[in-house]
Amino acid sequence: MIICRTINELRQAIRQHRSSHLDSKVGFVPTMGYLHRGHGSLLERARDNCSLVVLSIFVNPLQFGPNEDFERYPRDEKRDLEVAQSAGTDIVFLPQVAEMYPTPTKTVITVSGVTERLCGASRPGHFDGVATVVSKLLNIVQPDFAYFGMKDAQQVAVIEQMVYDLNMPVTIVPCPTLREEDGLALSSRNVYLSDEERRQAIVLSAALADAEALMQDAAGLTPDRLQAVVVERIQSASLAHIDYAEVLSYPSLEPIDSFEGADRIIVALAVKFGKTRLIDNRILHIPA
Numbered sequence: 001m002i003i004c005r006t007i008n009e010l011r012q013a014i015r016q017h018r019s020s021h022l023d024s025k026v027g028f029v030p031t032m033g034y035l036h037r038g039h040g041s042l043l044e045r046a047r048d049n050c051s052l053v054v055l056s057i058f059v060n061p062l063q064f065g066p067n068e069d070f071e072r073y074p075r076d077e078k079r080d081l082e083v084a085q086s087a088g089t090d091i092v093f094l095p096q097v098a099e100m101y102p103t104p105t106k107t108v109i110t111v112s113g114v115t116e117r118l119c120g121a122s123r124p125g126h127f128d129g130v131a132t133v134v135s136k137l138l139n140i141v142q143p144d145f146a147y148f149g150m151k152d153a154q155q156v157a158v159i160e161q162m163v164y165d166l167n168m169p170v171t172i173v174p175c176p177t178l179r180e181e182d183g184l185a186l187s188s189r190n191v192y193l194s195d196e197e198r199r200q201a202i203v204l205s206a207a208l209a210d211a212e213a214l215m216q217d218a219a220g221l222t223p224d225r226l227q228a229v230v231v232e233r234i235q236s237a238s239l240a241h242i243d244y245a246e247v248l249s250y251p252s253l254e255p256i257d258s259f260e261g262a263d264r265i266i267v268a269l270a271v272k273f274g275k276t277r278l279i280d281n282r283i284l285h286i287p288a
């Protein structure tokens, strides 16, 4: 496994691979590190489909608000390299902030529409930071495929919109959310939870399972009623504070009055336990 800390080193390593593999397919997995099995599943998916697997680990300051957890975001380079190696990664890109932003960026990518609600509303500027760093990384790596987790379903919608609008020559591959046995979505931020918060955090996946069960027989059900059931379930956990719990169309992420005419919807959650903010979602197909 090759470790690159500069853009030049990375470009050279990828060029070398491309020049010696006529049929090369480069797969790219961007992350913020503190790797878990969810990241591992993206890397394995890339490994299955590509001749070169590139992983980036970069905690991107541009996507954090001033009162968010940029400074204390968990970092463990040594362990990350072990996880990366065992998932079959070929190249790890580990830039410092000064490598990615040698001067404050004067160019920022803003994707409108799909960023209006959910994390776009509750974390102002977040998706400008994500879209800008992802477009920089895609320009640096120039992969054929880039792999993103559906735990961040709004992020997938934003990146797909950006790639479409800017004609970026890459295929975005959305990948399923990996969970703990009790349903909690794997997330680097789970490490912040106290024992009691961790016990109560299963309320997110439980509320999504309630929503899925209700949608089995959607006759007479409205998006408002579905949202109310989800909210009530989350509020049954004493330590849970809802940031948002919304039912929207997917991938356009617009409010809906009824399920008629909708093909897919998303039930999207952001819930705080103390200072820890967890997200989760379920995409549901509307029965004909």
Ligand SMILES: Nc1ncnc2c1ncn2[C@@H]1O[C@H](COP(=O)(O)OP(=O)(O)OP(=O)(O)O)[C@@H](O)[C@H]1O
Binding pocket: 030, 031, 032, 033, 037, 038, 039, 041, 042, 147, 148, 149, 150, 151, 152, 175, 176, 177, 178, 179, 185, 186, 187, 188, 189, 190
């Ligand atoms: N449980 C998971 N299953 C599958 N993919 C995941 C999972 N968690 C994160 N990912 C994906 O891994 C990529 C990198 O995400 P990131 O490094 O922010 O990890 P994270 O666990 O989501 O961290 P955070 O705690 O910041 O939400 C993203 O595409 C994200 O959607």
Ligand SMILES: CC(C)(CO)[C@@H](O)C(=O)[O-]
Binding pocket: 030, 031, 032, 058, 060, 063, 130, 133, 134, 152, 155
């Ligand atoms: C895509 C990403 C690596 C951009 O910093 C980040 O938003 C993440 O980890 O999901």
Ligand code: BAL
Binding pocket: 032, 063, 152
């Ligand atoms: N996976 C989302 C990155 C963030 O929370 O900033």
